[in-house]
Amino acid sequence: MTATDDRNEGMAGRRILGVFAHPDDPEFFAGGAFAKWAADGADITFVIATSGDKGSADPAMTHERLAEIREREEREAAAALGVRDVVFLRYRDGELFPTLELRRDITRMIRMKKPDVVVTLDPTRWFGTRGINHPDHRAIGAATLEAVFPTARDRLNFIEHERDEGLEPHKVGAVYIAGAVEPTLSIDVTEAVERQIASLRAHKTQISDMDKMAENIRQRSLDPNSPPEYPRRIERFHVINMR
Numbered sequence: 001m002t003a004t005d006d007r008n009e010g011m012a013g014r015r016i017l018g019v020f021a022h023p024d025d026p027e028f029f030a031g032g033a034f035a036k037w038a039a040d041g042a043d044i045t046f047v048i049a050t051s052g053d054k055g056s057a058d059p060a061m062t063h064e065r066l067a068e069i070r071e072r073e074e075r076e077a078a079a080a081l082g083v084r085d086v087v088f089l090r091y092r093d094g095e096l097f098p099t100l101e102l103r104r105d106i107t108r109m110i111r112m113k114k115p116d117v118v119v120t121l122d123p124t125r126w127f128g129t130r131g132i133n134h135p136d137h138r139a140i141g142a143a144t145l146e147a148v149f150p151t152a153r154d155r156l157n158f159i160e161h162e163r164d165e166g167l168e169p170h171k172v173g174a175v176y177i178a179g180a181v182e183p184t185l186s187i188d189v190t191e192a193v194e195r196q197i198a199s200l201r202a203h204k205t206q207i208s209d210m211d212k213m214a215e216n217i218r219q220r221s222l223d224p225n226s227p228p229e230y231p232r233r234i235e236r237f238h239v240i241n242m243r
């Protein structure tokens with residue numbers, strides 16, 4: 001049983017940094033919440049570690065061309081959610097590890113953007129009953145948590161950020177973990193779920209059947225406790241309050 005967030009005004013004016021592994025992750029894992037927060041007036045940046053350059057079965061496709069197409073798809077999808085700022089770190093798809101290099105790059109983004117809230121994936125989710133989690137998803141979750149605490153907060157970590165770029169340390173207020181093994185908060189995304197579906201339609205190289213995707217998202221987000229005549233849609237997060 002998770003708590004429901006009824007304080008919908010909570011994200012107005014907040015800075016939110018979403019850190020994910022692939023183009024389509026933000027829309028797929030938390031697109032309803034991002035659409036809602038953007039409409040509430042949050043200032044949202046997506047940081048995408050790879051450009052998804054392995055996600056194609058087309059024998060004529062190359063890494064370079066696919067990366068270019070998928071970055072374009074992600075920018076279009078983010079815009080459909082109301083998110084204009086998308087940064088690609090351009091690590092290789094399928095080979096992401098929570099290395100010090102990745103931690104440093106995420107720490108740099110945190111120090112630049114100074115988010116109140118960081119959204120990422122659950123590094124402890126290995127598998128569910130319907131599949132195995134992508135290793136890049138675990139890697140980005142681990143590296144992001146390590147960047148939030150203690151790395152971005154303490155100035156002597158990656159001191160070159162301050163020395164070379166004048167970036168100050170930053171303390172993140174809260175981390176929202178999407179795709180969480182143990183969610184603690186349900187967010188009502190009833191008004192936002194169609195915008196989430198519209199954003200996923202931008203990922204043309206990834207989704208072959210758009211109607212099936214739309215139905216899956218509507219089914220997956222349905223709150224079983226809502227009355228059938230007033231179906232409510234939710235997204236769940238594990239929230240870590242850092243303050």
Ligand SMILES: [Zn+2]
Pocket residue numbers: 021022024025134137
């Ligand atoms: Zn992914």
